[in-house]
Amino acid sequence: MDAAQNSAAVPPEQVFDWLDAEANRRAGAGLTRRLRPRPAAGAELDLAGNDYLGLARDKRVAGASAAAALRWGAGSTGSRLVTGSTELHAELEHELARFCGFQAALVFSSGFTANLGAVTTLSGADSAIVTDKYIHASLIEGCRLSRAGIAAVAHSDVAAVKHALSTRRTQRALVVTDSVFSVDGDLAPLPELADVCRAHGAALLVDDAHGLGVLGDGGRGAVHAAGLAGSPDVVATVTLSKSLGAQGGAVLGPRRVIRHLVETARSFIFDTGLAPASAAAALAALGVLKSEPELPGKVLANAARLAEQLTDAGFRVSRPDAAVISVHAPSAEDAVNWAARCAEQGVRVGCFRPPSVPDGISRLRLTARADLSESDVDSAVKVVSACAPPRAATS
Ligand SMILES: Cc1ncc(COP(=O)(O)O)c(C=O)c1O
Numbered sequence: 001m002d003a004a005q006n007s008a009a010v011p012p013e014q015v016f017d018w019l020d021a022e023a024n025r026r027a028g029a030g031l032t033r034r035l036r037p038r039p040a041a042g043a044e045l046d047l048a049g050n051d052y053l054g055l056a057r058d059k060r061v062a063g064a065s066a067a068a069a070l071r072w073g074a075g076s077t078g079s080r081l082v083t084g085s086t087e088l089h090a091e092l093e094h095e096l097a098r099f100c101g102f103q104a105a106l107v108f109s110s111g112f113t114a115n116l117g118a119v120t121t122l123s124g125a126d127s128a129i130v131t132d133k134y135i136h137a138s139l140i141e142g143c144r145l146s147r148a149g150i151a152a153v154a155h156s157d158v159a160a161v162k163h164a165l166s167t168r169r170t171q172r173a174l175v176v177t178d179s180v181f182s183v184d185g186d187l188a189p190l191p192e193l194a195d196v197c198r199a200h201g202a203a204l205l206v207d208d209a210h211g212l213g214v215l216g217d218g219g220r221g222a223v224h225a226a227g228l229a230g231s232p233d234v235v236a237t238v239t240l241s242k243s244l245g246a247q248g249g250a251v252l253g254p255r256r257v258i259r260h261l262v263e264t265a266r267s268f269i270f271d272t273g274l275a276p277a278s279a280a281a282a283l284a285a286l287g288v289l290k291s292e293p294e295l296p297g298k299v300l301a302n303a304a305r306l307a308e309q310l311t312d313a314g315f316r317v318s319r320p321d322a323a324v325i326s327v328h329a330p331s332a333e334d335a336v337n338w339a340a341r342c343a344e345q346g347v348r349v350g351c352f353r354p355p356s357v358p359d360g361i362s363r364l365r366l367t368a369r370a371d372l373s374e375s376d377v378d379s380a381v382k383v384v385s386a387c388a389p390p391r392a393a394t395s
Contacts, residue, residue: 029332029354030331030332030333030334030335030336030353030362031332031353031354032336043346044343044346044347044348045346045347045348045372045376045379045380046348046369047306047347047348047349047350047366047367047368047369047372047380048348048349048350048365048366048367049348049367050210050241050242050243050323050367051242051243051245051369052213052214052242052243052299052323052367052368052369052370053213053219053243053244053245053285053288053289053295053296053299053369053370053371054245054369054370054371055243055244055245055246055285055288056245056246057245058245058285058288060284060287060288061245061246061281061284061285061288062281063284064280064281064283064284065246065277065278065280065281065284066277067280068088068276068277068279068280068281069275069276069277071276072086072088072276072277072280073276074275074277075272075275076089076272076273076274076275076276077272077273078272078273079269079270079271079272079273080107080262080268080269080271080273081262081269084272084273084274085273086273086276086279088276088279088280088283089107089273089274089276089279091283092105092107092250092279092282092283092286093105093106093107093250095283095286096238096250096252096282096286097252099220099286099289099290100212100220100221100223100224100229100236100238100252101220101224101229101230102229102230102236102252102253102254103230103253103254103255103258104252104253104254104255104257104258105250105251105252105253105258106250106251106258106261106262106268107240107248107249107250107273107274107279108248108249108250108251108267108268108271108274109248109249109271109272109273109274110239110241110247110248110249111138111207111209111237111238111239111240111241111248111249112138112141112249113249113267113268113271114237114238114239114249114250114251114267115136115138115139115141115142115207115237115249116138116141116142116145116265116266116267117142117251117261117265117266117267117268118142118205118235118237118251118261118265119139119142119143119145119146119174119176119205120142120145120146120265120266120267121260121261121264121265122174122203122205122235122257122260123143123146123148123172123174124146124147124148124172125147125148126170126171126172127146127148127149127170127172127173127174128148128149128150128151128164128165128168128169128170128172128173128174129143129146129148129149129150129151129173129174129175129176130150130151130153130161130164130165130168130173130174130175130176130202131143131150131151131152131153131175131176131177132152132153132155132156132157132161132176132177132178132181132188133152133153133154133155133358134155134178134181134183134358135152135176135177135178135181135207136178136182136207136209137356138207139176139178139207142176143176148170148174149168149169149170151164151168155181155358156186156188156189158189158192158193158196161175161193161196162196162199162200165196165197165200165202166200171201173200173201173202173203174202174203174204174205175193175196175197175202175203175204175205176205176207177190177193177204177205177206177207178206178207178209178210179206179207179208179209179210179211179215179221179222179223179236180208180209180210180211180214180215180222180321180322180323180324181210181324182209182210182324183324183326183352183356183357183358183363183365184318184324184326184363185210185303185318185319185320185321185322185323185324185325185326186318186319186321187215187222187321187322188206188222190206190222190223190226190228191226191227191228194226194228194231194233194234197233198233202233203233203234203235204228204233204234204235205234205235205236205237206222206223206228206234206235206236206237207236207237207238208221208222208223208236208237208238209237209238209239209242210242210322210323210324211223211225211238211322212238212239212242212243212244213242213243213244213289213295213296213299214243214296214299214300214322214323215296215321215322216296217293218289218290218293218296219243219289219293219295219296221236221238222322223236223252229252232254234253235251235252235253235254235257236251236252236253237249237250237251237252238250238252240274240278240281240282240285243285243289243296243299243323244281244282244285244286244289245281245285246278246279246281246282246285247274247275247278247281247282248274248278248279248282295370296370298370298371299322299323299368299369299370300320300322300323300368302368302369302370302372302377303320303322303323303324303325303368304320305374305377306320306325306366306368306377306380306381307319307320307325309377309378309381310325310327310366310381310384310385313381313384313385313393314393315327315328315384315385315388315392315393316328320368323367323368323369324365324366324367325365325366325367325368326352326363326364326365326366327363327364327365327366327384327392328361328362328363328392329351329361329362329363329364329389329392330389330390330391330392331362332353332354332362334362334389334391334392335351335352335353335362335363335364336351336353337389338351338364338384338387338388338389338392339351339364341387342364342383342384342387345383345386345387346383347379347380347383347384349364349365349366349380349384350364350365350366350367351363351364351365352364352365364384366380366384
């Protein structure tokens, strides 16, 4: 049969039949995913979201967002290079760069597009990329689009990064890592990675999505904490959608990097600019963070309390370097059922299964927030323990 006969043989109503087969295969492996729209105000205790500082609903943040929508409009109206840059975007870029200690910043419509833009424009076919194999999906997509030669090395293995850099065939190289890894919440060895990069003439790109607002002096992030903010060879990306409680993303780095991104990043140029309301929310959240520098410490204290109690209850728990804690589940299906039972008991926890887990081990994923009380943490641990499937506890 030639191609024309092949396609003519399938009636229109059967063209997507293969999707049902794929869905059945995922269901058999416990990998079904469902949207669960939440009400505006619920009684659930949220340990699943990324609103680490509790700012998404803060009146100062949501109020600034609403006021900006009324003043500037509901959308940004165009690409950042056409009509989508407002004075709010410029102010946010200035404040983000200043707060985090970088020369300049560029705001994108999301952390995902910021990562795509940073990875693709700082590499290319004549360049090598060395990544930790546990990096976020958005960085992986950036690597795929970059056309660079890619070496994905073992997790947090500085010697492996060094080996990959020293055996590369290209002059240019970019090392890419998360600061805080999104599944287990562990911190990358940033100072050691920077040393290796410097010894081998490579640039370092750090995704600080989970570090901003949680780590470093007053929440200035993990790159700042490592003494790398403002370095001529270091670039950071952040999202505005986690500790800042807003929406959007940004790249922070030397002025010439930001200029290069403005002129060449396709996920910046061919994308509508961030909505003014989101830019205003992020700006207001930065203001709150500056005026309440104790907030990040509260997140870390709650994360430590959660991890300690869950460990004491016998679960296999990650060491929380920031706000993210993971608890191993015996299987993907167990993880889904465990999270569903917790939700029925009023505690919302995340559930990570393949392909969202790099090592194939399914987990519950809990996130600490600054606005959780000690009794919130204690009752969450009680519910997670009571809802656990057999074999979840290791002792
Ligand atoms: C490590 C990391 N990088 C990037 C992103 C993407 O950010 P955004 O949700 O703003 O697109 C996320 C969010 O899930 C993340 O966890």
